[in-house]
Amino acid sequence: MIDIEITKPLLGSEGAMELSVSLAIEEGSFVALTGASGSGKTTLLRILAGLESAEGVIRVGHERWLEKGRAIAPQQRRIGFVFQEYALFSNMSVEENLLYVAHDKALAAHLLDITELSALKARRPNTLSGGQQQRVALCRAMMNRPKLLLMDEPLSALDISMRQKLQQEIALLHREFNTTTIMVSHDPSEIYRLASRVVVLEGGQIVREGTPKEVLLQTSGSQKFAFEGELLEILNVDVIFIAVVAIGQQLVEVVISEHEAQHLSIGDHVSVSTKAFAPMISYVPATIS
């Protein structure tokens, strides 16, 4: 069991706020940490790693990582950390990056094998693609067989196909090493696929938590689509009003009543929803490289 009960004053994107988190995490579980940027996710991760100070208590099993203002050093926590921007040791080869953590050649070979990097083990990190670098970082994080694996938006810089490949590898490693994993992510599909639990942070506080189903499928069971967009224009055609809404890259026309038209103004953030009576799903070949 990992018990976290910490507070830390933060300077968020909207002025001063207090990070105040109380969380119990079961060993071996996979927790996704999500929420708007500036909500304190990264700070929480860095406090768990011992890279930043905080008030409160962190207990991992029978170890006390933080108590009464005394924190043990990152070196003594036996954790793995995957940074968003890889942070590999650029003076070492791929294999040396792994062996630097622990001189365990068998484990390094095994990890490189799983992530299909064996052929690249003598290469320097800055000669690799982003996806390859992040896989090296993932392997490196596993080298000390961490009790706790922390990942800060590890896949956000990668394209979709590479992201899915790494998601599989993360799931594989998580199972094989039985590591408790906490991952910051903004991607609902990623969270759905990997996490057993989702924690949503907002302004330094936990505002929601539960299984990915409970948290992500807010309209669970109602078979409803809802998209958020921006109202671009309201057209008056004869007796009806048509709202033009931008949803992502698409423009959608929606018929609205006169009453609705009067209460909406251009630029409003709106939600377009419909019941899905007979939705169709068709395969879209991956064209994004």
Added chain:
Amino acid sequence: MLALLQSIEWTPFLLSFKLAALTTLILFTISLPLAWFLSQTHSKIKPFIEALTALPIVLPPSVLGFYMLVMLSPSSVIGTMVQELFNVQLLFSFSGLVVASCFYSLPFMVQPLQSGFESLNKRMLEASYISGKSRVTTIRKVALPNMKPALMTAIIITFAHTVGEFGVVLMVGGSIAGETKVASVAIYEMVEIMDYTSAHIYAAIMIGMSFVVLLSVYIFNHHQRYKVGGFHS
């Protein structure tokens, strides 16, 4: 030509290089922890230490030389202490020159090292800590190998700057042949006694050597940058 080269008294050059090598070695040892501290700290005293270490750049050598004289003289506290502890007289001696040079060249060692440390990816250092590695191991295995140009610049510029010093050396060391008469002081004396031929030879050698040293730094750094940055897309 050969006869001319043979007629040159090389001792001042050897002395200059011995002084520069010792000073560089001592300063590297002192500056490494200092530069690391300055690069990592958010303490309020950081600007004070930075200003203090940068002082020798702006001060006239005579100011530094004057206080060195006062500080190192056998009648001062430090002078007496060193005299009694090590039986070494600092004034007008080679040891005194080393002490003075260390003050004089300090910023040339600290500043490149500090900016080298500051230019490192902080996450990379944190990744090393998380891997269970101590600060010393992290500096040795991760920080220093990733800042070779800064390291090279610090060492070579400190060395070259010490070879090129004149005012402080003259004030603290005088011009004792084989002890404190370094190349720059020797040239000054030759000009004073209007021995322009020797002055020309000495000066030309200084220019040649300094140019070669600086050139090698720039070539090295150019290659390093190409090696590190060449593959970035």
